[in-house]
Amino acid sequence: xxxxxxxxxxxxxxxxxINNHGAxxxxxxxxxxxxxxxxxxxxxxxxxxxxxxxxxxxxxxxKMSRIRLVNIxxxxxxxxxxxxxLYSAGKAARMxxxxxxxxxxxxVTVLNYSPGPMKTAMTKDIATTAANPQLTxxxxxxxxxxxxxxxxxxxxxxxxxxxxxxxxxxxxxxxxDIC
Numbered sequence: 699x700x701x702x703x704x705x706x707x708x709x710x711x712x713x714x715x716i717n718n719h720g721a722x723x724x725x726x727x728x729x730x731x732x733x734x735x736x737x738x739x740x741x742x743x744x745x746x747x748x749x750x751x752x753x754x755x756x757x758x759x760x761k762m763s764r765i766r767l768v769n770i771x772x773x774x775x776x777x778x779x780x781x782x783x784l785y786s787a788g789k790a791a792r793m794x795x796x797x798x799x800x801x802x803x804x805x806v807t808v809l810n811y812s813p814g815p816m817k818t819a820m821t822k823d824i825a826t827t828a829a830n831p832q833l834t835x836x837x838x839x840x841x842x843x844x845x846x847x848x849x850x851x852x853x854x855x856x857x858x859x860x861x862x863x864x865x866x867x868x869x870x871x872x873x874x875d876i877c
Contacts, residue, residue, distance in 0.1 A: 711762055711763040711764060712763065712764035712765065712766070713755070713759040713762050713764075713765055714765075714767075714768065714860070715751075715755045715766070715767050715768065716768040717748060717751060717752065717767070717768065717769055717770065718770035719747070719751070720743060720744040720747075720748065720788065721740075721743055721744065722782075722785055722820055722823060723740055723782065723783070723784035725781055725782075725823060725824055725828050725829075726781060726828060727781065728780070728781065728783070729783030729784065732783075732784060737784065740788065741784070741787070741788060741791075744784075744785075744788035744791075744792070745788050745792060745795075748769075748792050748795070749795055752767060752795070752796075752799070755767070756799075756803070756806070760803075764807075765803075765805070765806045765807065766806070766807040766808075766809070767799065767807070767808045767809070768809045768810075768811055768856070768860065769792050769793060769795075769796045769809070769810045769811070770811060770812075770813060771789055771792065771810040771811060771812045772785075772786075772789045772812055773812055773815075773872065774786040774790075775789035775790045775792070775793045775810070775812070775870065776790070776793075776870065779833060780830040780833055781824075781828050781829065781833060782824070782833075792810075793810045796808050796809075796810050796868060797810070798868075799868070800866075800867040800868025804867070806867070807860070807863065807867055808867045809856075809859070809865060809867075809868075809869065809871065810869065810870040810871065811856050811870075811871055811873075812872040812873060813849075813852040813856065813873050814847035814852055814872065814873030814874060815846055815847055816846055816847050816848070816849050816852060817841075817846040818849070821837060821840075821846075824837060825837035825838065825841075847873055852873050855873055855876050855877065856873075858876075859871060859876055
């Protein structure tokens with residue numbers, strides 16, 4: 699419980715888990731190049747532990763009057779990209795897990811939020827190590843046109859969306875859907 703009190707937004711009678719933990723798969727490799735052990739390790743970190751954390755959160759806070767779960771999703775969850783096959787599979791699995799929780803727990807507000815393309819360490823890693831020319835060109839275009847979504851803007855939109863409740867529990871909402 700002490701761990702949660704330091705890392706979870708808890709206010710009178712409510713608790714919110716905003717879950718964005720995980721890692722990117724190794725860039726520069728096609729999906730078929732990952733062996734079984736590498737795939738298991740990746741999915742354990744990005745799907746299994748995501749599920750375990752969410753389940754522990756629900757166990758700990760499930761009796762509160764207001765519970766919100768937010769999965770930081772990605773366009774990759776619904777539209778895969780070359781060299782990001784495991785990342786896409788992990789994001790898709792997390793989205794389906796949260797959609798399922800929305801059905802199983804009607805008293806819990808569940809949001810799959812895609813924050814839009816942001817200039818982060820992850821996107822820099824993709825842009826500088828990807829072998830696929832289409833992938834690197836798309837990131838270069840964001841740089842050239844300076845069309846990255848600002849992290850603060852996306853976070854603000856997500857919090858406004860959560861506060862308004864103007865979405866169906868379990869729904870995937872993209873930053874560009876609410877701008």
